[in-house]
Amino acid sequence: MDWNLAERRLYLCTPDRPDLADFVTLCVRGGVDIVQLREKSLDDRSILRRAVLLKELCSELGVPFILNDRPDLALAAGADGVHVGQDDLPVAVARKIVGKDAIVGLSTHCDGDLEAALDQPVDYISAGPIVATPTKPGRSGTGTAYAVHASQSADVPVFVTGGVSADRVGELFALGITHFVSVRSLTESDNPFEEARKMRDAIEASIATSQANALRE
Numbered sequence: 001m002d003w004n005l006a007e008r009r010l011y012l013c014t015p016d017r018p019d020l021a022d023f024v025t026l027c028v029r030g031g032v033d034i035v036q037l038r039e040k041s042l043d044d045r046s047i048l049r050r051a052v053l054l055k056e057l058c059s060e061l062g063v064p065f066i067l068n069d070r071p072d073l074a075l076a077a078g079a080d081g082v083h084v085g086q087d088d089l090p091v092a093v094a095r096k097i098v099g100k101d102a103i104v105g106l107s108t109h110c111d112g113d114l115e116a117a118l119d120q121p122v123d124y125i126s127a128g129p130i131v132a133t134p135t136k137p138g139r140s141g142t143g144t145a146y147a148v149h150a151s152q153s154a155d156v157p158v159f160v161t162g163g164v165s166a167d168r169v170g171e172l173f174a175l176g177i178t179h180f181v182s183v184r185s186l187t188e189s190d191n192p193f194e195e196a197r198k199m200r201d202a203i204e205a206s207i208a209t210s211q212a213n214a215l216r217e
Contacts, residue, residue: 003064003080003103005124005157008033009203010196011181013068013161015039016050021057026193027186028061031200036083038068051077064103071097081105081123086113091120105159109142114150125154126181129162148175166198173206 011034012027014020024035035058039047051067055078058065064080067073071094074082081103084094095104103123108114117125127150131141141162151158160172161181169180182199189195 001064001080002101005034005064005103008064008157009179010034010199011036011159011179012186012196013038013181013183014187016042016046017187020050021053023187023192024054024057025061027196028058028063030193030196031203032182032186032196033063034066035063036066036068038083044070044073048073048076051079055079066103066105074098074102083107083126091117091122095121107161108150110146111149114146114153118154122156124157124159124179125150126159126161127151128160128181130160131163144172144175144177147172147177151177151179164199166195166202169199169202170206170209173203173210178207 010032012032013036014024016037016039017023028035035054037051037054039050047070051073055065066081066083067077067079068083069085069088071082071089075098082094082098083105084091085107086109091104091106098104104121105124105126106117106120106122107126108117127147128142130144130147147160157179159179159181160177164180164182165185185199186192186195
């Protein structure tokens with residue numbers, strides 16, 4: 001399927017969990033429009049089983065499903081794409097494995113990463129984390145300046161990571177950051193549907209404000 005990633009604004013990145021299907025369903029119904037499974041502790045067969053489950057679920061919900069790190073398992077699961085980091089397989093290799101029609105995303109953390117990414121066959125990049133986060137142990141935050149620079153420089157969508165919450169969306173959007181990855185705000189929430197809805201409402205309000213300001217200019 002030809003997904004228009006530019007129109008997708010709220011990206012859930014989640015590890016495996018016992019209630020995975022129910023959790024993802026609540027998040028998507030609340031406003032998430034891209035889902036990634038990022039699981040570092042399971043064996044390959046277990047990751048594949050969970051990826052197949054999420055691929056089937058996301059297809060029913062009408063959102064793309066991305067698998068982290070493993071283009072081979074993404075292909076085997078029929079995932080819509082793969083997300084790779086700076087220390088994973090090169091983008092060109094991942095692209096060769098998943099095919100020309102699949103989504104390939106790439107993590108970036110600094111200007112050097114960004115400059116290299118702009119010449120690679122990626123469909124989106126992530127920028128950050130803008131603040132240090134437990135999901136990226138040992139990595140310091142980039143601050144918002146890098147995320148703004150990446151958002152302004154890339155000709156593909158730039159999804160910003162690290163400390164993204166409903167309360168911060170308006171502030172980040174005003175800086176020119178328009179696509180968001182959520183991890184802990186959703187995975188640690190007691191009500192992921194409501195949390196996703198708050199983030200989606202904040203995004204839609206920011207878009208409306210931006211459009212209104214553009215009309216005044």
